[in-house]
Amino acid sequence: MNRDSNLYTFLFATIMVFVVATVLAFTSQSLKDLQSENVRKEKMQNILSTVGIIIDRDGAEELFNKYIEDQLAIQNDGSIDASVDVFNNVKLSLELKKNPEDQDFPLYVANIESEKYYIIPIRGNGLWNAIYGYISIKEDLNTIKGIVFDHIGETAGLGAEITQDWFIERFVDEKLFDINNNLVGIKVSKTNNDPNNTDKNDHEVDAISGATITGDGVTDMIKERLEHYIPYFNTLRSNQIALN
Amino acid sequence: MSNKNKALLSDPMDDNNPITVQVLGICSALAITVQLKAAIVMSISVMAVMAASNVIISLLRDLIPNRIRIIVQLVVVAAMVILVDQVLRAYAYDVSKELSIFIGLIITNCIVMGRLEAFALGNGVWRSFLDGIGNAAGYGWILILVAFFRELLGSGKLGGFQVIPDFVYEMGYVDNGLMLLSPMALITVGIIIWIQRSRNRKLIEQG
Numbered sequence: 398m399n400r401d402s403n404l405y406t407f408l409f410a411t412i413m414v415f416v417v418a419t420v421l422a423f424t425s426q427s428l429k430d431l432q433s434e435n436v437r438k439e440k441m442q443n444i445l446s447t448v449g450i451i452i453d454r455d456g457a458e459e460l461f462n463k464y465i466e467d468q469l470a471i472q473n474d475g476s477i478d479a480s481v482d483v484f485n486n487v488k489l490s491l492e493l494k495k496n497p498e499d500q501d502f503p504l505y506v507a508n509i510e511s512e513k514y515y516i517i518p519i520r521g522n523g524l525w526n527a528i529y530g531y532i533s534i535k536e537d538l539n540t541i542k543g544i545v546f547d548h549i550g551e552t553a554g555l556g557a558e559i560t561q562d563w564f565i566e567r568f569v570d571e572k573l574f575d576i577n578n579n580l581v582g583i584k585v586s587k588t589n590n591d592p593n594n595t596d597k598n599d600h601e602v603d604a605i606s607g608a609t610i611t612g613d614g615v616t617d618m619i620k621e622r623l624e625h626y627i628p629y630f631n632t633l634r635s636n637q638i639a640l641n
Numbered sequence: 642m643s644n645k646n647k648a649l650l651s652d653p654m655d656d657n658n659p660i661t662v663q664v665l666g667i668c669s670a671l672a673i674t675v676q677l678k679a680a681i682v683m684s685i686s687v688m689a690v691m692a693a694s695n696v697i698i699s700l701l702r703d704l705i706p707n708r709i710r711i712i713v714q715l716v717v718v719a720a721m722v723i724l725v726d727q728v729l730r731a732y733a734y735d736v737s738k739e740l741s742i743f744i745g746l747i748i749t750n751c752i753v754m755g756r757l758e759a760f761a762l763g764n765g766v767w768r769s770f771l772d773g774i775g776n777a778a779g780y781g782w783i784l785i786l787v788a789f790f791r792e793l794l795g796s797g798k799l800g801g802f803q804v805i806p807d808f809v810y811e812m813g814y815v816d817n818g819l820m821l822l823s824p825m826a827l828i829t830v831g832i833i834i835w836i837q838r839s840r841n842r843k844l845i846e847q848g
Contacts, residue, residue: 406706413713417720424727431731439734454734554822 440484447533447543448507448514465516467506473497475628489520489529502625507533514542517626521618524610526550528559532619534573538630541583544568546615556611567594567602573623575600578634580627582620585612649771653779655841660783661834662844665751670784671826673743677800680788682736683743684781686729688774690721690747691756695773697721698761705762714757715748722747752780787829795820 398405441457445464452460470481481487483503492500505516513536520529530546546559558564568583575581586601587609594602604612659665673679694717698705705713726744729737737744747753756776761769792798797805797816805814819825838844 400704400706401708406709409704409706410709410712413716417716421720421723424724428727428731432727432734435730435734 437485443545443547444505444507444516444531446545447516447531448509449543450509464507464509465505466508467504469504469506470501471504471626471629472502473500473625473628475632477629489518490527493520497625500625502622502629504626504629512536517622519618519622521614521621523548523551523559523614524556524608525552528556528611528614528618532568532623538633539572539574541568541571541573548611551611552608555605555607558605558608559611559615564605570597571602572598572600573619578631580620580623582616582623585616587612646768646771649768650775650778653776654782655779655837656843658779658783658837659752659755659776660780660830661837663752663755665755666780667827667830669743669746669750670780670787670830671823673740674784674788674791674826674829675795675821676739677785677788677792679736679739680784681781682729682733683740684777684784686725686740686744687747687750687753687780688777689725690718691753691773691777692770693721693773694718694753695756695761695769696766698757699764699766699769702762710762711754711758714754718753718757719748752776783830783833786833787826790829791820791826795825 435454438454438457441461442452442454445452445457445460448464450460450464468483470478470483470487472478478501481501483501483505487501487503489503492502503518507514507516514533515536515538516531516533518529518531520527522528526549528546528548528551530544532544533542534540535542544565546565548557548559551557551559571583573580573582581600584601585604587604589599589601589603591599591601592603653659657663660667660670669683673683694714697717698714701713722745725747726737729740729744756772760772764772789799792800793804794817797803797810
């Protein structure tokens with residue numbers, strides 16, 4: 398057949414696309430289990446790192462099962478839906494598209510040497526794409542124990558720096574609520590008068606230069622996500638008072 | 642192996658190096674040379690992609706319609722890159738996160754398409770394979786060399802392990818943060834080109 402004819406060109410292109418698509422689909426399917434296993438363990442690693450447990454990916458599952466004693470699907474009114482498999486079936490990217498009444502709000506309860514921590518997944522928008530992470534709160538339901546961020550496509554060297562240790566360490570011990578238990582959140586602030594971050598009650602951390610919009614995204618997602626846990630936290634608080 | 646075939650491997654290492662002589666693939670050479678490990682994985686990935694796509698194009702060279710040959714090359718390279726990306730995600734997850742979009746950008750690496758167009762379309766399978774390996778190795782060793790100096794001087798580490806002992810830091814030595822930024826990669830490549838040309842007079846342009 399004439400290699401320069403239209404028919405040959407079309408035929409060649411069609412067959413090529415078909416073959417390439419088959420090969421790629423086959424590879425993707427056969428590696429899928431391994432890949433999602435990596436993602437699953439990374440999620441466990443992230444959750445554990447907010448409570449100060451740094452572990453490699455292979456050891457994550459064991460420690461996760463050891464320390465995380467509860468995985469709850471909180472509803473917007475503060476009740477718990479026990480029928481939901483939070484870790485595997487609640488994806489914040491999908492939840493965020495629903496109305497708050499229809500969302501499940503995941504809450505992981507860690508118990509480490511009889512200290513309780515509440516770990517909340519957070520997700521919001523950075524400059525280019527989604528930013529997300531986990532925030533762990535101490536038993537007083539106010540002080541941050543630890544936080545971890547990740548992002549899909551923030552600018553390397555600027556917005557992408559939110560994942561760095563020096564940034565997330567600024568959040569440790571900061572308070573989320575004011576004295577009257579109103580949610581204030583943490584502001585990633587450019588006018589922060591406390592660059593050394595010694596004042597842990599100012600609800601502010603120092604922003605990253607050149608990453609204003611990513612920083613605002615961090616501020617917004619912490620506040621937006623935490624808001625939905627207030628009814629449940631109020632229940633916990635009154636239980637704590639009752640116990641005392 | 643004949644001398645001609647040997648030249649396919651040795652030429653790109655020095656006389657016809659893709660980075661320092663042809664000045665191709667500079668973008669990725671700047672971006673992923675902060676750490677030695679990333680540079681090594683990138684080099685291996687590029688080698689796999691180049692060898693495989695060179696072989697495939699060489700096999701198909703009598704079948705590819707001339708009018709759509711660039712598209713065919715692109716599809717082959719893109720498919721190979723996606724394969725590499727998928728494999729890394731399954732077996733080297735941390736590295737694949739670190740390299741993120743740069744694996745995908747192998748597609749746009751001029752060296753790959755350049756060798757397909759210039760060599761694989763006109764040569765046999767074995768020679769194309771060697772050419773792919775040779776050029777990827779020429780690209781890779783410059784990448785690794787740059788990463789070696791950037792990681793050593795920029796963070797005092799090699800492959801993630803600290804090599805500059807603590808007492809040096811106590812005496813007042815400070816890592817050069819500038820080495821971690823892209824401009825210093827360009828300058829490092831420049832110095833390598835300078836050294837190479839002063840040793841290899843053939844490379845100096847006449848006139």
